Amino acid sequence: MVQAIRIAIDAMGGDNGPATVLAGADIALVRRPELRYQLFGEERAVVPLLESYPRVKAASTFTHCDVTVQMDDKPSQALRKGRWKxxxxxxxxxxxxxxADVALSAGNTGALMAMSKFCLRTMAGIERPALAAIWPTLRGESVVLDVGATINADAQQLIDFAMMGGAMARALLDIEKPTVGLLNIGVEEMKGLEEVRVAGQLLREADLKHLKYMGFVEGDDIGKGTVDVVVTEAFAGNIALKTAEGTARQISTHLRDAMSRTLMGKIGYLFAKGAFQQLRQKLDPRASNGAVLLGLNGVVIKSHGGTDGVGFANAIEVGYSMAKNDFLSKINQDLSDYHRAGFARGVAAIVDEGVM
Amino acid sequence: MVQAIRIAIDAMGGDNGPATVLAGADIALVRRPELRYQLFGEERAVVPLLESYPRVKAASTFTHCDVTVQMDDKPSQALRKGRWKxxxxxxxxxxxxxxADVALSAGNTGALMAMSKFCLRTMAGIERPALAAIWPTLRGESVVLDVGATINADAQQLIDFAMMGGAMARALLDIEKPTVGLLNIGVEEMKGLEEVRVAGQLLREADLKHLKYMGFVEGDDIGKGTVDVVVTEAFAGNIALKTAEGTARQISTHLRDAMSRTLMGKIGYLFAKGAFQQLRQKLDPRASNGAVLLGLNGVVIKSHGGTDGVGFANAIEVGYSMAKNDFLSKINQDLSDYHRAGFARGVAAIVDEGVM
Incomplete structure (x- = not known):
């Protein structure tokens, strides 16, 4: 018998709440019949809709909740009104x-991060959580973290991120020993931030069993897929992610304008429709929907709030793979390897030695 | 009589040295006959080539220099061997x-920044220089700074960047009162870095005559052209710039692959050739070549080292416009407006008040 993968879903999260959630749950279930859902939400909003998705209904339990966190609630507000209920x-x-094996919400990101920390706590040996995105590249997909949880991460936190990202790549991208790079800037004089340099030196020395540290990478290496895991602190990571999204939208707009401006362009478009269809799939943000909040005692997935059923199904698939491939034991393995190697107090030592 | 605009050019800089420089100088001269060049470089490398560009030769003086800064010299090395000569x-x-009105080099960025600071010194009232890029957007072009000079900029430095970027937009993009945004991240809980928040509050209160502060912007606002000037510290700025370049290359590759994979795609490409040509122009990195090193007693332009004549001519054009439209007096005007408004000690006050 195939073991069930149990996903606990905030059915109220996202711009369209249960409509998107149930549509996505249905799509995911076709692909992964062993999925079991625990749906949480307002009875009046969820239960009638559930009738339209008999497959989801059969695979789910439903629990009514009085309170829904709003998209514009501040995290502290959300915690105050939404904790426990x-x-x-x-x-x-x-x-x-x-x-449940995984929690999933398309709701308010700040609230989800705050509640996750409060409810699940960070793993032993991890100080701060990180939000990891799956980034489509020329080679396939990479994990990029942190894209929004811990700004001003220090060297030790960056090392934690490397291990968490490595374990995620092993669980999700099925890479045995993922390559890892630290995001840095190439301007010679600067040589980047001190934390990044210290983290780099330690990762090199640690020589971990489950990940291969490749050194510094720059912004344009992300899209190239130079490494499987790109590690950075959340300010730069969030800006990189949003900038890439913006650039993709910008180019799509230019392309559409160019093709529709002339008759020849329109004719060319008709001929090349299949090619454009293929390009659209490559650029479809739904295909990489589902960021993972790492470093907690449990797997938490954040779906984009504005996605549709297809995108939400993708976020479920991310949760499915993380659970199925046992991300939590992989990250625990990496952490104990690292600590066994005696690098737990490494950062202070490096800084003291004045090596940097 | 039209006044000459005098550009001092490091003829040895860039991957192809004088070949690219002279080709670019020639192209720029056709468009702007009032350009006058002062070329600096190795006699044997430059003078013979100059014979192929009679127009450039007629508009230039040449000075032999024994030393050439190499692309891989460390800034300190470059200063040691290259200072004075x-x-x-x-x-x-x-x-x-x-x-000369402007200095221009396609050489080693770190060396150019170090030498510029040493030779020209920062302007009165400006602590640290910034490297500003011209960023093509859906609305036209924006100025994005700092993309590589001052990492970990504090609130006062971010405010300086806003004024320098505003003056650059006035000189280069011909916008009377440019809109300015501070790059931040949208994750609610984080509310960005403290320096960014303090800078934002001060810019709002200062209510400057020559720029309109619009608040925080996110990474995807850059490509949209939400504001004319995007201000950030160099680590995030450099990563945003490189990430956008990488994303553009990635999408171009996907597009090329998609169009060439099938016969229908190839036929469609032939029909839509004009449209693709138009898109290629929009995405041509040469069109936005020429970053400006701001905050010094003089205008310094950095051309991309790998560009060709067309790109180098664009960098000359940037220098031309900065000089022609008198960037230096514009930035001085903005600085004195700001200081007259009594905001010079504003940062400390804001932090002391505990407003943040």
């Missing part, structure tokens, strides 16, 4: 209690 | 002496 909290709590 | 230094020195 909101649909977002209850999904996280199901993971905490061991009743 | 390298072609890069002599171009900067011509600006310092008032013999």
């Amino acid at each position: 909101s649909s977002m909290w209850r999904a996280l709590d199901a993971v905490k209690k061991g009743e | 390298s072609s890069m230094w002599r171009a900067l020195d011509a600006v310092k002496k008032g013999e």
Whole structure:
């Protein structure tokens, strides 16, 4: 018998709430019949809709929650009103209690991060969580983290991110020993931030069993797929992610304008429709929907709030793979390798030695 | 009589040295006959080539320099061996002496920044220089700074960048009162870095005559052209710039692959050739070549080292416009407006008040 993968879902999250969530749950279930859902939300909003998705209904339990975290609630506000009883909290709590393998929400990112930390706590040996994105590249996909959780990460935190990102690449991209790069800037004089340099030296020395440290990478290496895991602190990481999204949209707009401006362009478009279709798939942000909040005692997936059923199904698939491939034991393995290697107090030592 | 615009050029800089420089100088001269060049470089490398460009020869003086800064010299190395006598230094020195309006090099970025600071010094009231890029957007072009000079800029430095970027937009993009945004991240909980918040509050309160502060922008706003000037510290700025370049290359590759994979795609390409040509122009990195090193007593332009004549001509054009539209007096005007408004000690006050 195939083991069930249990996903606890905040059915109220996202711009369209349950409509998108249930459509996505249905799509995912066709691909992965062993999925089991625990849906949390407002009864009146979810239950009637559930009737339209008999497959989802048969694979789910539903729990009514009085409180819904709003997209514009501040994290502190969301915690105050939504702790213990909101649909977002209850999904996280199901993971905490061991009743679900993964928690998933398309709701308010700040609230989800705050609640996740509060409910699930960070793993032993990890100081701060990181938000990891799956980034489509010329070679396939890479993991990029942190794209929004811990700004001003120090060297030790960057090393933690490297291990978490490595374990995620092993679980999700099925790479045995992922390559890891630290995002840095190439301007000679600067040589980047001190934290990045210290983290780099330690990762090189640690020579970990499950990841291959490749040195510094620059912004344009992300899209090239130079490494499987790109590590950075959240300010630069979030800006890189949003800038890439903006650039992709900009080029798509230019392309559409160019093709529709002349008759020849329109005719060419008709002939090359299949090619454009293929390009559209490559650029489809839904295909890489589902960021993972790493470093907690449990797997938490954040879906984009504005996605549709196809995108939400993708976020479920991310959660499915993380659970199926046992991300949590992989990251624990990496952490204990690292600590066994005696690098736990490495950062202070490096700085003291004045090597940098 | 039209006044000459005098550009001092490091003829040895860039991957192809004088060949690219002279080709670019020739192209620029056709468009702007009032350009006058002061070329610095090795006699044997430059003078024979100059014979192929009679137009450039007629508009130029040439000065032999024994030393050439190499692309892989460390800034300190470049300073040691190249101070006073390298072609890069002599171009900067011509600006310092008032013999040229602009210095231009396609050479080693770190060396150029170090030498520029050493030779020209920062302007009164400006602590650190910034490297500003011209970024093509859906609305036209924006100025993005800092993309490589000052990492970990504090609030006061970010404010300086806003004024320098504003003055550059006025000189280069011909916008009377440019809109300015501070690059930040949207994740609610984080609310960005403290320096960014303090800078934002001060810019709002200062209510400057020559720029309109619009608040925070995110990475995807750059490509949209939401504001004319995007201000950030150099680590995030450099990563944003390189990430956008990488994304553009990635999409171009996908597009080329898609169009060439099938016969229909190839036929469509033939029909839509004009449209693709138009797109290629929009994405041509040569069109936005020429970053400006701001905050010094003189205008310094950095051309991409790998560009060709067309790209180098664009960098000359940037220098031309900065000089022609009197960037230096514009930035001085902005600085004195700001200081007159009594905001010189504003950062400390804001932090002390505990407003943040």
